[in-house]
Amino acid sequence: xxxVTLTDRDARTRDEVLQQLQWDSDLDSDSIGVSAEDGAVTLxxxxxxxxxxxxxxxxxxxxxxxxAVANELKVRLRYPHSDEAIAREAAIALRxxxxxxxxxxxxxxxxxxxLTGFVPWLFHRTAAELAMRGIPGVVEVTNRIEVLPLSSxxxxxRRIAERLATMPDIDARQINVTVHGTTVVLTGxxxxxxxxxxxxxxxxxxxxxxxxENLIEVADGDDV
Numbered sequence: 001x002x003x004v005t006l007t008d009r010d011a012r013t014r015d016e017v018l019q020q021l022q023w024d025s026d027l028d029s030d031s032i033g034v035s036a037e038d039g040a041v042t043l044x045x046x047x048x049x050x051x052x053x054x055x056x057x058x059x060x061x062x063x064x065x066x067x068a069v070a071n072e073l074k075v076r077l078r079y080p081h082s083d084e085a086i087a088r089e090a091a092i093a094l095r096x097x098x099x100x101x102x103x104x105x106x107x108x109x110x111x112x113x114x115l116t117g118f119v120p121w122l123f124h125r126t127a128a129e130l131a132m133r134g135i136p137g138v139v140e141v142t143n144r145i146e147v148l149p150l151s152s153x154x155x156x157x158r159r160i161a162e163r164l165a166t167m168p169d170i171d172a173r174q175i176n177v178t179v180h181g182t183t184v185v186l187t188g189x190x191x192x193x194x195x196x197x198x199x200x201x202x203x204x205x206x207x208x209x210x211x212x213e214n215l216i217e218v219a220d221g222d223d224v
Contacts, residue, residue, distance in 0.1 A: 009065065010037055012064075012065060013036040013066060016065065016066075017063040017066065020062050020063045024056075027047070028047070028048070031045045032045040032046075041060050041068070042072060043073050049075065051133045056073055062193065077137060082137075083110065086137045087106065089136070090108065090132060097128075099124065101118070103118050106132070111137055112141075113141045114144060115142070115143045115145050117145050118145070118147075119147055121205070122205065124147075147182055156206050157177050157179050164199065164202055170195060175188040175199055183212075184203045186212065186213065187215045189217050190218060190219070200216075
């Protein structure tokens with residue numbers, strides 16, 4: 001019978017994540033548990049909003065040494081909201097962003113939102129999901145919006161590569177881009193999670209891209 005021990009590196013990673021959570025004034029860090037093992041962090045406990053769940057995840061990713069985050073936080077609402085009220089707010093939120101096509105629709109069931117429809121650009125898909133996150137009473141958002149392909153594979157790859165080459169904080173030579181249908185796959189190495197997210201966002205705005213599979217590795221903080 002073996003027991004799991006917390007290494008010094010795991011302890012440092014856990015403590016840095018806890019510190020990031022405590023520094024975020026929008027989060028109740030006392031309600032969030034953190035465990036770390038080999039650079040993988042797991043968040044447990046409760047938050048008051050769906051936006052808070054995502055903010056806790058972003059805070060964890062800012063911590064030095066974090067390579068992966070398992071977000072197991074549960075949304076525990078302070079005040080109940082009816083699905084009817086949430087659906088009404090969702091419709092208003094979509095109308096407030098005129099760039100989102102009218103083909104996008106929302107279904108609400110016990111606070112869980114499901115987005116469906118077809119859009120020409122991935123940023124439409126992302127914008128629709130972002131519009132849902134701040135709605136009171138939302139527990140979870142599932143995005144099933146599909147992106148219709150508009151460009152050839154070679155053209156998509158060229159556009160992404162050109163965009164990365166213009167970014168001063170990104171070494172485009174360390175990033176590999178491949179395109180499979182409406183999915184772009186990113187591989188390579190960057191120095192931080194923020195750079196990894198920047199590259200992903202750059203790929204996401206390419207025409208005809210529906211999904212970004214981000215396999216880029218973040219260099220270990222002890223090695224950079």
